[in-house]
Amino acid sequence: MRTAQIFRLSMAHPGDLSELDRLIAGGTVRAVEIVAIIGKTEGNGGVNDFTRGYFTQTLMAMLAKHLDEPAEQLIREIPCVLSGGTEGVMSPHYSVFCAGEGEPARGAGPSLAIGTAFSAPVAAEDVGRRAHIDSVANAVRAAIAAAEIEHLGDVHFVQVKCPCVTVARAAAAIAAGKTPLTSDPNKSMAFARAAGAFGVAVALGELAPSVFQEGSLLSDFSIQSPRASISSGVEVESNEVVVLGNSARWAGPLRIAHRPMADALDIGAVVDVLADLDIEAKPQVSAADAMKIATVLVKCEPDRRGKIRGYRHTMLDDTDINAQRHVRGAVAGLVAGVIGDGRIFVSGGAEHQGPDGGGLVAVIASREGSA
């Protein structure tokens, strides 16, 4: 049966893939079984965060060497989803998702299933528009099929990396007679994330294409998917999709669960998602249980309305520190405190991804022993 494995590895800098290189060289990881990477690099997470591109270039060159396949080809086959910004207690790391064949684990039951897909490139003028949403939705459907997840309810986390415009890309599109939604890169990233979330919601059957307008993006925040995790960056041109869920077609010790986060203080969601996986946090996960945790994936958002539980926050009015950096640092502090580990994926820009002002948390853990 198909079996998923996750290797959570540290890096000394964004171009340091030495841990994975060693695991491949030593035979622990089979390069051909790597299907996706999700990681946190220590950039600023904004338009001018080049740590993502640096990591990806290094990764693909290394895999090209092991697989004897051109890096240019690999980059279109293996989603490498990086979120920049390891604010506060977060530790730069990457989770390597592998899919191979293995014996069914004891106490069988649905196990972690992984599927991936790539869309065609998204034109600068389409970013954040309906064409973008459709492109994402189709790619998500393809990834679900690839993962052999039969029930949409068993999908727990859909990671999409969407392209955005830079000032230069927008100018080129305008010169070509096109009309990008915006020339402001930070705004474009927000629209791209919104389009990704809508696309996931459509693909998961949570949202009918007919009931929203293009104008709903970044405006009607009642539309959301608590299973969508969208990043956006200058270094991709296509939508890259990783679907994670549980499936009876997969064996192995890993399972995934998720919970929406109501706001940036929703520690209950973190404790609950761990309980879904039979892990107790009182208040922190024990050292033994911490070893069962394979990876932690979080999306969060500075509340647009300027308040959290009735009290003013200052994230959106700060000219010195980007609001996404603020909220990532805060929510990572909370989640890492419960987990007892800074190697968590906390990504900002959660527009339409979980409750407005909140987000979501997903955890993958082993049924027993260590992940």
Next chain:
Amino acid sequence: MRTAQIFRLSMAHPGDLSELDRLIAGGTVRAVEIVAIIGKTEGNGGVNDFTRGYFTQTLMAMLAKHLDEPAEQLIREIPCVLSGGTEGVMSPHYSVFCAGEGEPARGAGPSLAIGTAFSAPVAAEDVGRRAHIDSVANAVRAAIAAAEIEHLGDVHFVQVKCPCVTVARAAAAIAAGKTPLTSDPNKSMAFARAAGAFGVAVALGELAPSVFQEGSLLSDFSIQSPRASISSGVEVESNEVVVLGNSARWAGPLRIAHRPMADALDIGAVVDVLADLDIEAKPQVSAADAMKIATVLVKCEPDRRGKIRGYRHTMLDDTDINAQRHVRGAVAGLVAGVIGDGRIFVSGGAEHQGPDGGGLVAVIASREGSA
């Protein structure tokens, strides 16, 4: 008997004292009973954070009006300890500490006691040196006496605001033939905080003056006081001290407890200090219990050794965001998640204040009903 009260108030900006003004005008707060202010303003918390000075100027002008006493005098009588930086989920707020006379509360026992003191001005060349330590220690002793706390073990939190040098102050001292420890303002703030912590430890009998050298500051981190909370800023010239503890000489519903924090992930310390006050967090304090909490005071620090529980953090290598802003945001995310409220005082720069790489958390809460 003497009775302590705390009013935790919000501000719309650093010059907004309107909530306190209204409470005084309405008779809820008696201006003459205000003995100290501890608050968080939305600056950057560094040398060029002028939100602290702005708040203080506004506060003193307002109190001067109510008390018919010059602001220049009040500023030398009422410690106004502000920590800049409301990163992440923190909400700008200030706690007004009042000391008056009242009836003993039911179920009497030791209650929150407050004492304050001011040292003489500290010369630029003394900042971070033994003369600075002695100056702090003497002021702390005076504040403990003023608080009528009989046992040093009943002191739970000693807030000191220390002066530091700016480039200009250091240059002036050098021009006058003096030798400041450093001309780098951020470094000076660190030495000032260290001197403050040593001074508290000496005053609390935790540290004998004979067993350390000036060179121990910022170098021997085994020396620390888990009850010292030190801020430093350009806007003060003297050490300003606020001592908080429990004393049988005081009545009233409030009590204080504190716990050292082992590191930035030490959620257990937060839960434990609440338990010391008979408040349960599972995982979050209930809405009813949250009303009992009068104020929350936290010190924290980016681990100097570059790692948290074995994994690399990036706070100290970041040229874009100051390390103290990083750690405040993370620890505030953790503590606010447990408390369920962003109105917490989280201050960075915890050198020698609690365990190395960690810090401390103190909570003041009411025995029953709301604070």
Next chain:
Amino acid sequence: MRTAQIFRLSMAHPGDLSELDRLIAGGTVRAVEIVAIIGKTEGNGGVNDFTRGYFTQTLMAMLAKHLDEPAEQLIREIPCVLSGGTEGVMSPHYSVFCAGEGEPARGAGPSLAIGTAFSAPVAAEDVGRRAHIDSVANAVRAAIAAAEIEHLGDVHFVQVKCPCVTVARAAAAIAAGKTPLTSDPNKSMAFARAAGAFGVAVALGELAPSVFQEGSLLSDFSIQSPRASISSGVEVESNEVVVLGNSARWAGPLRIAHRPMADALDIGAVVDVLADLDIEAKPQVSAADAMKIATVLVKCEPDRRGKIRGYRHTMLDDTDINAQRHVRGAVAGLVAGVIGDGRIFVSGGAEHQGPDGGGLVAVIASREGSA
């Protein structure tokens, strides 16, 4: 005859008005003759820059003391236009504009004339809309009349400080059923500056109200006034206007000139405006001539199109440093290099103020001797 004087003073921090206090106490400045202040404070120049409010509060309290008039009244009579951000070589300073009576200077001719005006408060939902433009235009006309400048061509610099929304103000307006143009404070500041520039252009007869739409703001950059200098900030609710020009009704040694700047590299504009005032820069103004210069006022802008003279700049794609901080630092470096003095007013956000991607430079200098 009426005579204008300018005192350019330094500050040690944003709450330091001691130089002006001394000049008033010593009789050099008559407090009653102060008509306007234009200065640079060392904040970040963004929504959360409170150095402007701090300075203003301190100034008004000090003047209130000297004039025996409430600060709340003075703040509605004396425009205090502050631009936050002393990036790079800029030195925090403020120019005090005084209007008194004096003997005509030798070699008479039109001399510096000053006029000021305040509009009514601008509602949050009007910011950046036609009502805002009209409000500015009317205030500019009133200020020109007050300055007794007969020909619109003799107006050389119109400074307007416009209100903007914060997240909180926008939320309040929305709660009241209004529709602000945006809830994003940085965006609101940009719209407010655009409205101010349109208002100035209308008042100066450069732009007919009928030929533009509300949608022209921040979109049709062919519309611009090379004499408009607009700031925006959270600390004002009305439009505050200072008109500077030359008038035969005024005596005194000072004159003003201005030049549009074509782009951020337009050193020629700086040299030319000095030449208009008979001051030579080859390449730097001589020490003797530098003493004639009373004040220097500059507006600039990061080129929206992402390039300067064909080469890519990175100001707009930077998540770490706000684009306005970038461009202020660069243009101040250029202008201060020509002038030989860092006490220059360089303000970002020059949308519609001078050529697109450029801005303007105005200089006030004495005909002879020192300013």
Next chain:
Amino acid sequence: MRTAQIFRLSMAHPGDLSELDRLIAGGTVRAVEIVAIIGKTEGNGGVNDFTRGYFTQTLMAMLAKHLDEPAEQLIREIPCVLSGGTEGVMSPHYSVFCAGEGEPARGAGPSLAIGTAFSAPVAAEDVGRRAHIDSVANAVRAAIAAAEIEHLGDVHFVQVKCPCVTVARAAAAIAAGKTPLTSDPNKSMAFARAAGAFGVAVALGELAPSVFQEGSLLSDFSIQSPRASISSGVEVESNEVVVLGNSARWAGPLRIAHRPMADALDIGAVVDVLADLDIEAKPQVSAADAMKIATVLVKCEPDRRGKIRGYRHTMLDDTDINAQRHVRGAVAGLVAGVIGDGRIFVSGGAEHQGPDGGGLVAVIASREGSA
């Protein structure tokens, strides 16, 4: 005769070497003749600036392909000196220095000569110490010999890239029983730059090894070399040296000149160095003359004493923006304004490199026609 050529190329992002790739593919640049790269990438210029490593990795992989030699080898043969930070008007670009054989140019005379050298790796505990200085001096001597520059007076610019410690490197050294000068990466970078400048001064005969102490670094600022340009970064382990001067052994149209800059406002130095190369700036270089300019190299420094020409600057007290970013932006604004081009190399951290508080400017230009 040996002939030097410079290709100044733009990049779309730090991993974009496509312009050079095209020039090599088209035969304009012979890969084997590339001897050094000096460029500006759009990072923050600090310890966590990974744009330099990203560019270098991309460059070396591309050259490895063209030269059929391993990238690991090339990186030890071709100095790639990158300065992060394109603040303000600077445009990301890189100058490719080529040395080949060519016919002597008309009107022969000494022409631009280039020499390079690499030292052995510098241990973490040696960074900023005498061993570091000696290592640099020896490498500079080797590079001068390689450049065949006979008189030390004909050396005009010595670029050295020095290693520094990160928190991790420092911790490793301490664990190994060594004592690094500091564990603070930003401080380490400063000491490394100082050591580089002392090494250059020693090699150029400007400074006798016997007349200074280790303690002179970052303390006796009367020791300086107006021809040293030192960068420091985490991505190198050896000192990499590029010597530029004029030599009768070289032919070709290019010549180099340099001038010390007295302070950050020293526009005269920029005009003078151009005049040394028979290029007039009044106030800006003409478009025709601008084409003669091959590259512009500048070092600068925020004045440690907190003032420029008597007036306070705020660069050193700013917790939001690193002081080096401030000064680079300002000086680049000045130099780019004179040159009329944002493709200039302006690097901060000029401790001991030119006058205290100033720095140096070097220009390479063609005798006639375009560079």
